[in-house]
Amino acid sequence: MSNGNLYLGFDFSTQQIKVLAIDDQLKVQYEFAVKFDVDLPEYKTQGGAHISSDKSTVTTPTIMWVQAFDMVLDKMKNSDFPFSNVAGISGSGQQHGSVYWKRGAKETLQNLNPSMTLKEQLKNCFSIGDSPIWMDSSTRKQCDDLEKAVGGTQKLSDITGSIAFERFTGNQIAKIYQTKSTEYTNTERISLVSSFAASLLIGLYAPIDESDGSGMNLMNIKTRDWSEECLKACGKDLRERLGSIVPSRTVVGKISRYYVDRYGFNIDCLITAFTGDNPSSLAGIAPKQGDIILSLGTSDVLFLWITDPNPGLAGHIFVNPVDTKAYMALLCFKNSSLTRERICKEVADGSWSQFSNSLKSTPMGNNGNIGIYFDVMEIQPLAVGVYRYDDKGQQVPSFDKDVEIRAVLESQIMARRNYSEMLGFNISSGTRVIATGGASSNVEILQVISDIFNCNVYVKDVVNSASLGAAIRAKQGCMGNKSKFDDIVKNIEEPVCVAKPTPGSDKIYNDMCKRYKRLEEEIAKNFV
Numbered sequence: 001m002s003n004g005n006l007y008l009g010f011d012f013s014t015q016q017i018k019v020l021a022i023d024d025q026l027k028v029q030y031e032f033a034v035k036f037d038v039d040l041p042e043y044k045t046q047g048g049a050h051i052s053s054d055k056s057t058v059t060t061p062t063i064m065w066v067q068a069f070d071m072v073l074d075k076m077k078n079s080d081f082p083f084s085n086v087a088g089i090s091g092s093g094q095q096h097g098s099v100y101w102k103r104g105a106k107e108t109l110q111n112l113n114p115s116m117t118l119k120e121q122l123k124n125c126f127s128i129g130d131s132p133i134w135m136d137s138s139t140r141k142q143c144d145d146l147e148k149a150v151g152g153t154q155k156l157s158d159i160t161g162s163i164a165f166e167r168f169t170g171n172q173i174a175k176i177y178q179t180k181s182t183e184y185t186n187t188e189r190i191s192l193v194s195s196f197a198a199s200l201l202i203g204l205y206a207p208i209d210e211s212d213g214s215g216m217n218l219m220n221i222k223t224r225d226w227s228e229e230c231l232k233a234c235g236k237d238l239r240e241r242l243g244s245i246v247p248s249r250t251v252v253g254k255i256s257r258y259y260v261d262r263y264g265f266n267i268d269c270l271i272t273a274f275t276g277d278n279p280s281s282l283a284g285i286a287p288k289q290g291d292i293i294l295s296l297g298t299s300d301v302l303f304l305w306i307t308d309p310n311p312g313l314a315g316h317i318f319v320n321p322v323d324t325k326a327y328m329a330l331l332c333f334k335n336s337s338l339t340r341e342r343i344c345k346e347v348a349d350g351s352w353s354q355f356s357n358s359l360k361s362t363p364m365g366n367n368g369n370i371g372i373y374f375d376v377m378e379i380q381p382l383a384v385g386v387y388r389y390d391d392k393g394q395q396v397p398s399f400d401k402d403v404e405i406r407a408v409l410e411s412q413i414m415a416r417r418n419y420s421e422m423l424g425f426n427i428s429s430g431t432r433v434i435a436t437g438g439a440s441s442n443v444e445i446l447q448v449i450s451d452i453f454n455c456n457v458y459v460k461d462v463v464n465s466a467s468l469g470a471a472i473r474a475k476q477g478c479m480g481n482k483s484k485f486d487d488i489v490k491n492i493e494e495p496v497c498v499a500k501p502t503p504g505s506d507k508i509y510n511d512m513c514k515r516y517k518r519l520e521e522e523i524a525k526n527f528v
């Protein structure tokens with residue numbers, strides 16, 4: 001229990017809202033969470049989302065996020081959380097997802113009544129009720145249009161840090177502009193999930209930050225302003241609807257009076273711009289040069305801190321959330337935790353310890369069996385379906401339970417390694433792979449990662465690095481413009497090594513990764 005200053009870090013992630021409070025020494029003092037599927041079953045989400053029958057349109061009811069926010073604050077109140085000690089708040093959101101505020105919503109946000117819930121007051125404030133999220137892959141046409149409009153694929157990547165990706169917000173907005181024109185006209189502000197959450201806290205439309213703004217195919221990553229040609233290609237009067245972009249460390253306002261009166265927050269509590277969950281994790285891990293972070297949340301994401309951006313045709317370059325001159329490189333995979341979870345439910349009774357036992361009881365390389373499990377359209381390659389091959393490369397309809405479990409994990413991690421090599425991530429035996437997110441608590445999974453990457457794997461004491469990064473950024477916001485991130489995190493807990501490559505793993509996986517790549521390329525040919 002702490003009597004001094006506290007800093008809150010919220011994470012509006014795919015499956016839940018998490019929040020943690022740290023003290024001035026960056027020690028976690030409190031943690032709370034609301035899980036969408038479990039705590040709000042009335043919305044019937046699966047993994048926090050609604051997936052259409054074509055498996056390409058993926059949305060989340062915006063009002064569910066609002067209700068979950070009410071719930072998490074109520075949970076804190078019921079646990080006598082010391083709201084008045086909170087000096088600063090920041091947060092993160094699943095990247096790319098968008099929220100559409102209806103004309104007049106600003107008025108409602110500014111005049112929240114502390115005797116009512118946010119849900120009661122905001123239920124009619126959204127022109128689009130279902131927010132498109134990062135798992136959506138229904139905007140191929142809009143992606144092609146955008147690349148054409150700016151002069152080609154590489155040109156778009158030079159401007160925005162990424163070629164056109166279906167889940168990137170500009171393409172999502174373009175789809176809404178083209179297919180729901182009345183709703184688009186009725187929209188006065190478009191937020192990212194991150195800036196939407198910050199807006200709830202300041203009772204005003206919060207600006208989008210540069211780091212999460214990099215995941216939209218709309219922002220010029222060099223000038224850190226909207227790209228006029230991208231805006232024009234995606235929707236009418238879009239600059240006005242998006243508002244401004246600010247450096248990620250900007251204090252965007254003080255907490256709204258609503259939270260002071262309803263929960264007892266301090267009236268001077270400062271809100272620092274919210275950012276994307278992966279940028280926020282980068283802040284929470286505070287990596288050393290050369291470290292590669294592997295986030296095992298709903299998505300598997302590889303990212304690292306870089307200084308010289310070189311945007312190409314694969315992966316993404318984002319503006320760095322804590323160092324205004326730096327960048328981060330990132331690769332995201334859609335078929336990740338939820339696919340592992342499906343296999344775990346189907347063949348291991350939903351028990352992670354059974355899943356782990358199967359990993360322990362099967363050999364590295366799985367006796368030559370390879371399975372590829374794309375339950376939904378993958379990001380790279382664009383492909384969907386489940387494919388299993390025996391040691392002779394013959395397709396087979398099924399595997400035994402233990403083989404199936406090792407196959408899903410090995411294929412996912414081989415893909416992570418292959419794509420990071422393609423992107424030029426510098427991986428050598430001395431590289432530290434720092435794992436974070438839900439599945440990083442599973443040591444057997446971390447051992448497979450260590451064997452396939454042929455690197456030591458590390459974890460930090462706090463699994464929720466996105467929330468931790470948000471809380472650290474909240475402290476940075478309170479310390480003013482001159483404060484240095486490196487000084488703030490200088491005493492942060494170092495990651496500890498939890499897995500080392502098993503002798504002989506490099507021989508097995510160097511060959512097997514090549515074999516995996518050839519199989520994946522064959523499959524992808526069917527989806528061009």
Ligand SMILES: Nc1ncnc2c1ncn2[C@@H]1O[C@H](COP(=O)(O)OP(=O)(O)O)[C@@H](O)[C@H]1O
Pocket residue numbers: 013014015016296297298299337338340341352436437438439440441442445
């Ligand atoms: N012991 C475990 N072994 C493997 N995976 C796990 C384990 N515990 C949790 N997970 C996975 O972690 C995922 C949630 O991770 P989390 O980082 O909380 O996600 P998000 O931030 O995207 O909501 C779950 O979907 C689950 O599959």
Ligand SMILES: O=C(CO)[C@@H](O)[C@H](O)COP(=O)(O)O
Pocket residue numbers: 013014015093094095096134167215276277278297298299300301332
């Ligand atoms: O699309 C991306 C990154 O580009 C995803 O990583 C989302 O940001 C969702 O994050 P998690 O909920 O899996 O942490």
